[in-house]
Amino acid sequence: MLLFDDSGYAYVNNFVQNTRPSVILGSTKGSQLLNHLGNYVGKAWSAEDGYLQCSTTSLKTSENTWPSVTLALFITKPIPFIREFLATVSRISYPTSKIDIYFYNNQKYNEEEIEKFLQNAKKLYQTVEYDNSDTELGEREARKAALTFAKEMLNDFIFMLDGDVHLITPETLQLLVDTAIAGKFGIIAPLVTLHGKLFSNFWGALDSNGYYLRSEDYIEIVDGKRTGIWNVPYISKAILISKEKIKVLENSYTYNVMVDADMSFCEYAREMGYFMYVDNQHYYGFLVDAEDFVSDERLHPEMYEIFKNRYVWEQRYIHPKYYEALNSRNIPQPCPDVYNYPLMSENFTKELIEEMEHYGLWSSGKNEDNRLAGGYENVPTVDIHMKQISFEKEWLYFLDEYVRPMQEKLFIGYYQQPVEAVMMFVVRYKQGEQSSLQAHHDASTYTVDIPLNKRGRDYEGGGIRYVRYNCTVPADQIGYAAMFPGRLTHLHEGLPVTSGIRYIAVSFLNP
Template sequence: MWKLSVLVGLSFILSVLAEDDGENNVVEQVPIDLITYTVATEETDGYLRYIRSAHLYGYHVKTLGMGEKWEGGQMAGTGGGHKVNLLRKALKPFKGNNNIIIMFTDSYDVMFLGPPEKVLAKFKKFDSRVVFSAEVLLWPDKSLAPEFPVTETSYKYLNSGGFIGYAGDILEILEEHPVKNEDDDQLYYTKLFLNKTLREKYRMRLDHKASIFQNINAATQDLRMNVDKAKTEGTFLENMVTGETPLVLHGNGPSKLALNFLSNYLARSWDPINGCTACPREPLNLSPPFPLIMMAIFIPWNTPFLGEFFEKIENLTYPKNRMMLFIYNNMAYHDELVDTFIEENAGQYLSHKQIASKDNTPESHARNLAVQLCLVKKCDYFFTVDSLAHLDNPDTLLNLLQAQKRFVAPMLVRPNKAWSNFWGDLSSQGYYARSLDYMDIVNNERRGLWNVPYVSSCYLIHKEVISKIKGAFTQENYDPDMSLAKSLRDTGVFMFVDNREDYGHLIDADTFDVTLKNPELYQNVENQLDWAKRYIHPNYSQSLMEDAVIAQPCPDVYWFPIVTPRYCKELIEVMENFGQWSSGKNT
C-alpha cells in the first residue's frame, strides 16, 4: 500500500463483474440501461486516458461536443456552462423518462476505477433521484458555505465534475433553470442543490463519503493505493477516512498532477505482479516509408565525452534517409568536433541545418527554430537529443516509437546516482520534488511508461503535439526545458518517461573545465563510466582473474595492460603542456 500526500440507448453490465480477457479488453455480459455522458471538444491525452478506463471496465461513453468550438470560457477559472447546455440537449429524448439512470462526468481529468454495475449498486443505496460528487473545498463562491447541510465528513461541498441520477429528473431540472455557456457550471449546480425546495423534490444528495466519486483536491492525505488484490484486480484506491473504494476519480482544480501520478497505477495500469499492463502490447507497424523524423541535437554546454556521444548518434538503427538533422552548438570548444561529425555524416540524412557557436544564437531561440523547421518540413516526429544524453542503446528511437505516445522520453540517469532526466513531482513553486515512486523507477525496480510533470535532455514528440509547442521554449523566468514542460502541462499534453528498456545514461558536465589540456582526463570521478570506457584498457579486467597468467619480461616485473594508448598519449600531452619537466639534478 502507498499512502499519498498528494446517445442514446447505451447499455452496460448488470449481473456479473466485467471480465478482463488479459488484453485489457472487457467481455460484456447482461445489459442494463445506464447512460454515461461526458464533454470533450478534442481528443487530449486526458480524454484518451478517460476512454481507456471506460473501455477497461465496460462503460460505453457518449461524448458531447467533440470537434465543436468550446464556448465555456477558460476553465482555469470560472466557466463551463457550455457543458450544462450540451447535456440538456442530449437528454431531450428522455423527457419524462424516470426509469433510465444517467451519469455525467468530466473527461480530461477523470478516470474510472470500477465497473458500472458497482456504480449502480452504490447509487441505489442513496435512495436519491440525483447524487452529486462532493469535495473538501467550496468553489467558486465561498460565501455559500453556511447554506450547506452539516455532514459527518470533510467532503461537504458540491463538485460538478460527476453526478448520477434519473434522466427525466435531470432534464426537468436543466430545462427549468437555464444557464449561459460562459457561466460557471459548478456554481450553477451548487445553487440548484442549495435550493431546499428542489433538493427535497428530487431527493438530491452529495456523495459525502466518496462512495462513487472521489475528488482529489485537498484530499490526497485521505487516499492510498492498495495492491492486496493485484493479481486479479490490479492496484485499487481506498479512502482511509471513509473506508470507501471510489469508482470515479476526478483530479479537480490544482490536483491534476496527483491524478497523473495515480493514473500510472490505477485502472490496471501497473502493479507489482503484472507490471505495466497499460503499456502497448500490439507493436506499431513500422515499414517503409518510415515516419519522417527531425533529429535535433543541442550542445548548449561544454560537455565531456562528446566524441562518444556522436558515435552513439551514428549507431542509431533508425534509417537515416528518413531523418533530417539539426545541430545547435553554442560552445566554441566543440566547433571542430561538430564540424567533423557533419562533414562525415550529414550526407546520410535527408537534410541538415547547423547553428554554430559563432552565430551567438540563444539556446531557447534555437530550440524554437528547430520546432518551426520541423513544422515547415512536415515531419512526423521531433526527436531532441542534448549533448548530456548518451544513447547507449542503438534501438532507442525505434523503441520510443513503439511506446505509441505523443510525448515520450527514454529514462536516462547519471550512473550510480539519483539524478535523472525527469521529475516525479513538482513543488508548490513549480520546481523539483521527489515523488513516492521516484527511486523505484530510477533504480528500475518498477519498469513501465510513467506520466511525469517534467522531462529533459532527450524526448520524442508526435506531430499532433509539435504545433502546440511553437515558441514554447521562451517563457519568461524559465530555462528552455522548464518552459517546455510548463507549456505541455498547461495544454494538457502528458509527458511520459520510458524505462521498459535500458536506453543510456546522462553525462555530468558540472566540473568540466575546458581550460585544461585534455580535460576528460580529470573526469574519473564525475563520469567514471565514460572515463573507464575511454581510458581503461579493455583487457585490464582479465588480468585480475584468479587463473590469469601474467607476463614477466624479467624477474619481479609484471606486464599487463591497465590503460589505453589514448590515455598514455593524452597524459604525455598534459605533461608536455605543463612544460616544467625536472632537469634531472638533485638541486
C-alpha cells in the same frame, strides 16, 4: 492513498471515510495527482504483471515506410565526453534516409569534433542543419528553431537529444517511435540516469513553486523495480515529440523566460494539458555528470573526470584489454618479477603527453630540485610531476583502482589500500637533453613504468635493463605497465634513446 489488492491491482482508498471512490475529481492544482493515480488505477499497472496499458507495433514494415524523424542535437553548456556522445548518435539504429539532423552547439571546446561529425552526417542523412560554436542563437531560440525545422521537413517526429545523454541501446529511437505510435503518446522520454545515482531526466512530482519533489514511486521507477510508461510533470534531456504536438509546442521554450528552457517547456505542456511520459521499460542509456565541468582551463579536461564520470572515463582511458588481463591466469613476465600488462589506452597516453607538454615546465634533470621536500634528487630525470598539473588525486585513484588489483593478483600476500605515492611523474627522454638514466633502485615497495608513445614512430632506442638479472625489456608497448619490486632487488637503468622523444609515466608506490 494508493493501495494494491490481493490481485496486484491498484485502487484508491479514502482513509477519512474508509471508502474506495469510483470517481475522483480534482482542481487544476490537483491534476498532477490525478495523472499520478492514472498511472496505476483502472488496471493500468499491476504489482503482479507490471505495465498493462499498451503493446507495440514493432515497426515490422519496410524501412521505407518508417516514420520520418528530425534528430535534434543540443550542446548548450560545457559537457564532458562529447566525442563519446557523438559515437552513440552514430550508432542509432534507424534508417538514415528517414532522419534529418538539426545540431546546435554553443561551445568552442567541442567545435572540431562536431565539425567532423557534421561532415560525415552530410553524407548519411537527408538534411543537415546546424549552428556550431560561433552562433548567436540562444538555447531557447535554438530549441524553437528545431521544432520549426521538423515542421518544415514534414517529419512525423522530432527526437530532441542533449549532449549529456549517452544512448547505449542503439534501438532506442525505434523503441520510442514504436511505443509512441502504439500508445498515441505525443510527448515521451526514455529514462536515463546518472550512473549509480537517483538523478534522472524526469520528476515524479512538483512542489508549490514548480520544482522537483520526490514522488512516492520515484525511486522504484529509477531503479527499475516498477517498469512502464509514466505520466509525469517534468521530462528533459531526451524527448520524442509527435508531429501533432510539434505544431503546438513551438513557443513552449519561450513561454516562461523566468525559468530555464526545459522548465518552460514542461510548464507550457502542463498548462495546455499535453501529457508528458517517461518510459523505463528498457535500459536506454545514462547521463553524463556535467555539473561544474570546466572546458577551458585544461587541454584535456575529460582526463580529470575519473571521479564524476568513471564509467565513460574508463571507456576512453583504460586499455580495452585491461580486464581480460586482470582475469587471466598468465601475465607476461619478461624478467624475474617484472610483469607486463595492458593498463592505459592510447587515448590516455596521448592526452597525458599533450597535457604535460601544454604545461611545459620540465625539470632540469639536475640533482637540485625544489619540488622535493629536501630539495635534492639522487637520480634526477627531466620530468613533470602529476601534482604540477593538478592531477595527483586522480592519478592516485587510478593507481588504487586499476594497478593495486593487479599487484594483489601478482605479488600474492601483499596488501595496502589505498595505495600511497609521492613520486608520480612523466619522464621525457631525448638526445641533447637526457637520453638515458643511470642504474638505480626506486624508492618504492613496487614501481609501475608505463610507456606513453611508440618506438619506431616517435623514437628509436630506449628500454629498461635490470642489472641483477642482466635482463633487458624493450618497454615499448603503449599503455602497457611494467610492474616490479622497487628497493633492494631490481636495480635497473634506462637505455639510451638515439633519436626522437620517449615518454614514460612512472609511479613509486607505497614508499
